Amino acid sequence: MKKIQKIHILIAVMTLGLFAISCENDETKFTAIETNPIALSELPITSIELDPSNPANAAVTFNWNEANYNQQASENYSIQLSSDSEFTNPIIATSVVGTTSATLSVNELNSSAGSAGLPPFTFSPIYAKVVSSIGTQNGLPVSSNIISFEVQPYFNYVFKDYYLVGNGTSADWNNNNNNPPLFRDSENNNFYTYTGFFTKGGGGFDDGRFKILEVRGQWQPQWGTSTPEGSDDIIEAGEIAGNPTTQDSDPGRFGVASDGYYTFTINFSSNTYTMTSYDDSGSTSLSSVTLQGDALNGDTAMTQSSFDSHLWYVNSVNLQPGDLQFTNNTGVSWAGSTSFSGVATEGGGNIPVVVQDDYEVWFNDLTGDYIMIPLNL
Incomplete structure (x- = not known):
């Protein structure tokens, strides 16, 4: 009986070994490959007038064929819109996973059209394409063909406004004191500038300082230098930080070394700023x-x-x-x-x-x- 048990055990071990080898040999490896461009269908209509009284109604539905990345994972699709066919400044209207259609509501299309730069209350062409990708990192992106149609948005104020606060400015450290706004570039909505008088006040390390607020009367969100307060030496250019946008703690302070006119710029695309002296000696003083x-x-x-x-x-x-x-x-x-x-x-x-x-x-x-x-x- 003992010999029979040993034989049975040996057979079992050999069987498991063969099974393991068989599993290794049968292992299938999937390699993602770039898909052929998907085809975005033309819309059955050529122009859409958006009605602000029904913002939740469906405005437009996009349809396309399925991408093929040689993977069993679901594909990602992003609907991109632009005011020009070159997609110079595209915006993502919506994103879906594992489906080949997407519908935008009246409010969603209006917001997207405004973000793309279309003026309100007039029909303007807008261009659309679908970008397919795969995985959580949106790998192997491939763009579809481009279609176009006309849309008339209602008004949508898509811009952000920013305000000065600090003892180097007229508002002092009061977040609701007629704080002057920064001036937004008309061609780059992420670039702001302010040319004006700044004071050094008492002349100490903490004087002549300022930050940027997004809402008057609220301390957050606020923007400043990437160097924390206390070690935030006054420098003419550097990186910006924001609470809560880039961090939980408050950023450092911008500043000036002496009283005078300066040009301050801040770029929320590159998260950088500059602070340079401005010569106002030849300026005209106006009375009204x-x-x-x-x-x-x-x-x-x-x-x-x-x-x-x-x-x-x-x-x-x-x-x-x-x-x-x-x-x-x-x-x-x-x-x-x-x-x-x-x-x-x-x-x-x-x-x-x-x-x-x-x-x-x-x-x-x-x-x-x-x-x-x-x-x-």
Whole structure:
């Protein structure tokens, strides 16, 4: 009986060994390969007028064929929209996994069209494509063909506004003290600039400092230098940090070494800033600046900042769709060609107001920078 048991055991061990070898030999390896471009179907309609009274209704459905990455994992698909066929600044309208269609609601398409740069209340072409990929890291991305259609968005204020706070500025360390806004670049919505007077105050290490707020009256989100407070020496350029965007703790402080005029820039794409001296010695001192144009119900005088004589503002003025100019006490008119923000030049035409609302308006007579912030949209 003992010999029989030993034989049975030996057979069992050999069988397990053969099974293990068989499993190793039968192991299948899958290698992802780049898929052929998927085909995005043309839409059955050529133009879409968006109705703000029904924001949850379906506006458009995109359909395409399935990508093939030679993998059993589900594919990722991102719907990209752009105001130009080259997709210079594309935005992702929505993303789905494992399905070959996606529907955007009226509100979603309106928001996407606004983010892509389409003006409100007018039909404009918009371009769409689907980018397929695989895995959690969106590997092997492949773009589909491009289709286009026209869409008329209703108004969508997609911009962010930022405000100065700190003892180097007129607001001091008060987060709700008519804090001056930064001026947004009309072509790059992530680039902001501010040219104006900054003070060093008492002259100490903690004087002449400032940070950037996203909302007046709230300390977060706030932006500053990537160096923590206490070791945040004043330097002319560097990286920025934000609470809570990049970290949980508050960032360091920007600053100036002495009283004077400076140009501060901040780029939220590269997370960098610069702070350089500005020569205002040849500037003209104005005694008044007035808002004029058919967007107004009568001329409106702007208030001159008591901290910086080149900075003018109106805290609230009702504007209708139409045109706007800045006129100074010498009779010279300044205007630009872009709504909400831009650079006005002497005899520069008219600033377009595209939607009715109460606006906060700021103008810098040193640089021509202007910004119009809607208060209710």
